[in-house]
Amino acid sequence: MRRGSNQLRLADFNQAVVLDVLRRSPGASRADLRRESGLSPQTISNITRRLIDDGLIRETEPAGSARGRPSIPLVVDRDGAFSVGVHIDPARLTTVLLDLDGQVRLRRQERTPQATNPPEVTALIAATADAVIREAGVDRDRVLGLGIAAPGPLDVHAGVIVDPPQLPNWRNVRLRADLHHATGLPVLLDKDVTAAATAELRSSKAPANAFVFLYLGSGVGASVVVDNQVLRGVTNNIGEVGDLIVDPEAEQLEWAGRRGGLAAACVPEALVIQAARLGLVPLPDLSDYVAIDDACTALCEQAAGGNSGATWILDRAARRVAVGLGVLVNLLDVPRVVLGGPLWNRLAQAFLPVLTELVAGELVVARPALVVEGSAIGEHVAAQGAAELVMDHFLAPRAAALLVGES
Amino acid sequence: MRRGSNQLRLADFNQAVVLDVLRRSPGASRADLRRESGLSPQTISNITRRLIDDGLIRETEPAGSARGRPSIPLVVDRDGAFSVGVHIDPARLTTVLLDLDGQVRLRRQERTPQATNPPEVTALIAATADAVIREAGVDRDRVLGLGIAAPGPLDVHAGVIVDPPQLPNWRNVRLRADLHHATGLPVLLDKDVTAAATAELRSSKAPANAFVFLYLGSGVGASVVVDNQVLRGVTNNIGEVGDLIVDPEAEQLEWAGRRGGLAAACVPEALVIQAARLGLVPLPDLSDYVAIDDACTALCEQAAGGNSGATWILDRAARRVAVGLGVLVNLLDVPRVVLGGPLWNRLAQAFLPVLTELVAGELVVARPALVVEGSAIGEHVAAQGAAELVMDHFLAPRAAALLVGES
Incomplete structure (x- = not known):
């Protein structure tokens, strides 16, 4: 079982606020973070130190400053955290690995197995997620989770694919639990169109x-x-x-x-x-x-x-x-x-x-x-959106969706 | 020209916050208002005194309190402010007078003049608004404004009826300015469906x-x-x-x-x-x-x-x-x-x-x-919504729409 979210100490709300500001405003200084977040200087100092220690953010070189102590720009460390997004279309299975900076590190598309048993698709997704993480050479402990975009109707709260007309024989499949079991990762399930709009919105x-x-x-x-x-x-x-x-x-x-x-x-x-x-x-x-x-x-x-x-x-x-x-x-x-x-x-x-x-x-x-x-993103828009929903779940101050398997 | 909004001193944002809490939570005490608004005791004290002086809120009898100084419940004074809402349907013209407590005091429905000149309808609306205010016996200085719900397309920002298929010959009619001129009241124009949904939402x-x-x-x-x-x-x-x-x-x-x-x-x-x-x-x-x-x-x-x-x-x-x-x-x-x-x-x-x-x-x-x-409200839902949009504009902390004629 992975322990990413424990190791990365992501549960703190104030920390999420700070990280959210840095994701949206790369290069913000500690003073900027104070202004944006309303948190005290001491809290900002503690949180940024912890985030730097955890490898989620890093300091960069200040631009030439005419006088006074230059403020040090902070940016997220793109290698600090990752998420995997998978889009199940009945014909095409698209997988992306997203980094903390919002960049797609690796992308794959393959044919969706047409065998009518969901376990085969579940096994393929788990294997693909593993392969993508391995191939990208990233630390698996830094993978926050796996996001799945699928056709509806879904029960997002239960993580269940209910009965999509486009996925014959997928009736009440507990995809989230099955994939959590197969990968050890926290898993999020959301609708394909919701994931796609999320990625498209982020790119605008x-x-x-x-x-x-x-x-x-x-x-x-x-x-x-x-x-x-x-x-x-x-x-x-x-x-x-x-x-x-x-x-x-x-x-x-x-x-x-x-x-x-x-x-x-x-x-x-x-x-x-x-x-x-x-x-x-x-x-x-x-x-x-x-x-x-x-x-x-x-x-x-x-x-x-x-x-x-x-x-x-x-x-x-x-x-x-x-x-x-x-x-x-x-x-x-x-x-x-x-x-x-x-x-x-x-x-x-x-x-x-x-x-x-x-x-x-x-x-x-x-x-x-x-x-x-x-779309500004392209064919993998829904997979990217699924990965972004996972990032948001762990890193944004307000959770956007439900997962199982959070440690 | 009316001077209602000056007399009632409605421009203050903190005052709007307090009044908004009291509209939603009748009977709140000054302590409740402090908790809800985050404002200082002194500010709450000043604002409530001003609102009482202006007749917008009043103190009521506290429920029997076992010990200590009882906290005095505050409620809006329903006679403190009014708004008129008019719904222009091509066949029916509906007018309501709304009080500060959100109750419809008076309601009228008449046939919309079929003459193809908008000035006739404008004149009828102005006369009806005057008549409703007179008939209800309310102080005209306490009428915040006139809200109009009309079929689209509208230019809400300009207060112009653009070219509704349902209102032949209403092409680029500057209804808001015309009605402000005719009544002296601040006037708000919004779409019939938006007004209707506003009233329905408020009733739920x-x-x-x-x-x-x-x-x-x-x-x-x-x-x-x-x-x-x-x-x-x-x-x-x-x-x-x-x-x-x-x-x-x-x-x-x-x-x-x-x-x-x-x-x-x-x-x-x-x-x-x-x-x-x-x-x-x-x-x-x-x-x-x-x-x-x-x-x-x-x-x-x-x-x-x-x-x-x-x-x-x-x-x-x-x-x-x-x-x-x-x-x-x-x-x-x-x-x-x-x-x-x-x-x-x-x-x-x-x-x-x-x-x-x-x-x-x-x-x-x-x-x-x-x-x-x-609808829980009935036939006059859009007229009521238009009146509520006026109340919100003046009394809610965030303005919901634009008016001309604010003094």
Whole structure:
């Protein structure tokens, strides 16, 4: 069993406040920390000494100071703590190792095992987390925990994957407990869209962030950021938008999703059914998300290569997604829409040039400044967000989510 | 020109903090106020003396105390300050007078003038506000201001009604300035759904409120409350849900709204077109919102009387509204939906018995505890909310909206 959080003495609230200031304002001096935190000079002195001793922060060279005693800038030590983030998409398993400075040290993507027993996926995640930590050469005692981003519905408090339509046979899987048992690490489970929005928010320098994040992977979901806060929903299951009707004239596809819904408009399964109807790709085994994902890649490559049928499918998908985004912008009055997730890179070429104008055409209130853009982070946004949620849990003054296995 | 806010000396932040505590915790003692506010005994003593002198709070009898000097409970003086709230629905103009204790002293509803010149409505609002203040016999110097709830899009910062589809010919009307000129009162303008959610939130005793408010009037709109905060949107124009598709099979109506949209499902104009098609009511002049409203009342009365055609129309409307509510609950993960607005009372009989189950059928995540209910306040919810926003502006430590005419 690991003892990271004991060793790092992370339980102290004031220490968390100080570390939080340094994460947000690198180079702050002890005097800056006093001003920002409201803590006494003696407390700041004690905490910074302890953080330096623990290797979580370090002193740097002061800039040339004209007179008086220069104040010493403090920064977090990027090697002081790490977290592992894993994003379970039914087709792709993405893993990142995040350092205390918020940088991704190592990133991996592999195919999600399609065997219908969750233990196999659990074992793979545990092995991958171990491999990533080993490969990066970091001290395992400095790994705070493992964050998992997964499709909903989830029971975040219990750490249980309830019954996601996108993960067949994952019914009431106690993923958090299982992974804690397998890795010895504290484990956090949260929804894919919540993790993605968390990472996207962190990457933005805007003073008051408000945006909708549209997650595109094997499934589709949305998350909402208002006033720099990621909305989670009362059951932590925000963002189920697959059933939102975006095309009343849409054809009935041979699948379970709602006819004309946002999922039918843009998830790989629906897109490859549409492509197979036009003879563009062979219809894959629809119980195999990896096969679906590969067929979807083939469709997107055909569109990129100028195939008219493939282009028509993706153009139509863009129009339908724009209707859905219009609903979200009209409802939530946000100035920005961000798209991301494992599917996004493949759709961006067809979507980005047309999406802003298509969404604008859906709006009740004219928004000339509306921004529609791809994630600043990329395909691993949800994995990175899961790792950031772990960091926040241990290092931010207010815990953002629940873990098991804290020692 | 009125001088209320000068006379009442409301500018002081610490005083606002104290008054805010007393509005939320009637009967608090000076010691309680010190604990709650963190202010010094001397400051509390000065502020409470000033508030008593100004007639905003008063001392009450202490409950029997066994020993020692009893602490004197303080309460707000309900006659200490008032605000007027007006809700402009295209068919109904609702006015309330709110006292400092949050009670509605007087309430009025009349038909909105259908003349296409906004000055007529402005004049009527000014006259009604004056009449309500006179009729209630309150000191006009104690009226803090006038709050207006109106359909969007609005420019809340400029106090301008931009171009609401539901208010023909109201294009860039400087309502706030016009009403300030006409009444001499400070005036606040905000969106109908935002005002409605504000009043509904205030009426709820739940510790952490999260709900969607569906506003049903001449138009349809939504507002969102998360963690006891009314979301406003980045341009204060939250909640445009009329174009949300709720019935892909819906017929095309002879009007401008989107086929199959939520507005086409439930606004009076769409309902009376549907009723007229069945010969239930004569088709009214569709540029006359009062005539539409009357025809809609006739339709609802027929349904209440058992007319099968009218019942069919309202049952279908309930099913369509449930699809829209399902989208909102799936997206926002709220435990509660509240319906209200000037149309709600007429629809409640047909909607309430079926809506919870219909919405449950739309949900991706099962929510056995989901509550779907009518407003606790009633038809005047938006007017009351507008009056509360004025109170908050002057009395709460943080201002909630902008006014002109503060002296």
